Amino acid sequence: MNKPPISDRHHVVVVGGGFGGLQCIKSLKSANVRITLIDQRNHHLFQPLLYQAATTILAPSEIAWPLRHLFRDRADVTTIMAQVVGVETGACRVYLAGGESVAYDTLVLATGARHSYFGNDGWEAHAPGLKTLEDATAIRRKILSAFEIAEKSDDPEVQRQHMTFVIIGAGPTGVELAGIIAELAHRILPREFRKIDTRNARVLLVEAGPKLLSAYPDTLSAYAKAAVSKLGVEIMLDQPVTRCHADGIDMGGDRIPCKTVIWAAGVQASAAAEWIDVDCDRVGRALVNPDLTAAEHLNVFVIGDTAAVTDKSGNPVPGIAPAAKQMGRYVATVIRQRLMGLTLPGPFRYRHAGSLATLGRRAAIADFGRLKMKGPIAWWVWGIAHIFFLIGARSRIAVAWSWFWSFVTGQNSARIITVTEKDH
């Protein structure tokens, strides 16, 4: 049987080149479709290591890959760098900023999430979150500049404010950031400053709930608490932040004066549910059918962090890379089976492989259900797993090399402050 030319094939449009979108395209290899990938960035980002780019351990190009380079050998994949502004499900068209539009036969929305300030959007200017490479560069600039300003100042109050770092939210990102910033201040930078002692820097991890890493079992959570405390992080539990402003944060009547606040407390799904006008949960994730289609739109799938999916026990599927990949793979199977007129797979089932989080540069915790690990061994498991999941030999070698160098010399390599045009 001759295949039709690519231009006549069933057209799958994938919006978003994150873990879900990428996996869906990979799993559609050799399917009888043509694929258009639309993303507002030119790169896929390995978000699980983004906190390391924000804290001077890795360089941005070590954790990001140009999307069109990833699919250079797939003649069936076209990549468009553009921002999607809406979807017309009746006409089966995706609209781009600038007025262009793209027609689809099947649409896969994999547009992820951004951080959320629970309605206090004004806090963002004072407490940036961490979702993009630009966020990482901005946070790195903020952390490194704070020490520079403290060194230049003669005012102890100014020094104290700039040497206080607050991380809001003690989930994996918050704990990982706090651990690395504490190590930076207490172990890496002290020899380089003459006036200030960077070991006097305070790193505060502020959490509204009663424990760190609430998704982990109590033993691992308690271990994590002890481990990051030992690195010099001050942990403040049951402390909901009531305001972020230019001079610090407020928790009820208490104020912590500080100049660097990082937001790791909540996420908000992208606007995908709005585009297709379906119901969403309270963080904006589209409610989907058991096969990940959305409401009555049988040719529109929503996957990854922007879909509200539950596992077989009724718990929400976590917003992590393996979950997004499983959804991408599942949707690719549904599309294939439909086109071939074969029996469809059953509803999507999430299989949780495990959870990993690092505590500084030498320890981690790992929860694989029955098998739980902590300390340096968990760190090695974490490191090997993450290097394995990086894309391409070059990145694997580069990241392994950066970690090896940091491990042996105790020095981080990506400590350059670049200014934005706004700062000029």
Place this chain on the structure above:
Amino acid sequence: MNKPPISDRHHVVVVGGGFGGLQCIKSLKSANVRITLIDQRNHHLFQPLLYQAATTILAPSEIAWPLRHLFRDRADVTTIMAQVVGVETGACRVYLAGGESVAYDTLVLATGARHSYFGNDGWEAHAPGLKTLEDATAIRRKILSAFEIAEKSDDPEVQRQHMTFVIIGAGPTGVELAGIIAELAHRILPREFRKIDTRNARVLLVEAGPKLLSAYPDTLSAYAKAAVSKLGVEIMLDQPVTRCHADGIDMGGDRIPCKTVIWAAGVQASAAAEWIDVDCDRVGRALVNPDLTAAEHLNVFVIGDTAAVTDKSGNPVPGIAPAAKQMGRYVATVIRQRLMGLTLPGPFRYRHAGSLATLGRRAAIADFGRLKMKGPIAWWVWGIAHIFFLIGARSRIAVAWSWFWSFVTGQNSARIITVTEKDH
């Protein structure tokens, strides 16, 4: 003899952490002085490889090092990240933006140069130059985005405009940029785009004078012309640009419609001469005495690209790293001899070691006086020399690895577009 405590020592203030300033501080090691290094950036930049960061071959952190990290073991060196706004030679004080000031016993101004538009400052918005890491990131973003816009468009005129790249100025930077951009368009990107053929991109090298690389002997200049032409660069000599604007460049009555223009045509010294109120040449470089002091200010030295110095034949010393380093080393010697009451060295004498320029990723030209080289052998000489001059084992290995990877796979590694806050 007991040395006095550091705080009582003769205070040398070095402004600028480029090649000249850094070398001066290195050469003052164990001298009986204390040193304050002031720079508005937190890093030393290896400018000879900046064009590779602008053209996706190297990552920014591979060619930049935090200044305070470089001097972490030198208790006699204090680093301040601040912008200098003026000097009061009578009171021996340097003034910083923000109102602080620093007193000096000896001042070394090594503040370098920026690109210059010969009075047409409005051109900068349309034809950015290349002097800082931010410049490199901006140019990389412009080049990569141009291909993205062309791929998204259906208008052949828009595609043509975005796939025309103009480099103004055929000195080493212009020739090196043109060679790499041509290779990017003709060899690296073609497989990744579906609608446009990136091999149709035009790379124009526009020069007001009659030859490429005017500082080189005619044979090497002619070889360079043939080599970059072969890479696909169109060379336009004797073509002074009369205007840069949003839609391209004008040369007399001719207009080249294009969206990416890079300025590599001229430099302007920093404001050091103005700060100390001494005469300067037409590009703003301070006229200095034979010992590199400035006018009657015997404790103020001006070195590197911001000083107008001639060699023994009366020719101007070129604005290259080895010249700046020689001046830094010389000034360190003068300072030492003065403090020890010893005979001062004679006037500064520049020794030209040689000139090197690359032509794409596989060829170069080298002019060591009697020894002249061209082609792949010169490229290896160039590569080994530049790796040797990089700072620290980590960078040497990282850059060698990036080049090796690019050499073997034909792929460049730093192809991430990051947006600035302004673009959001």
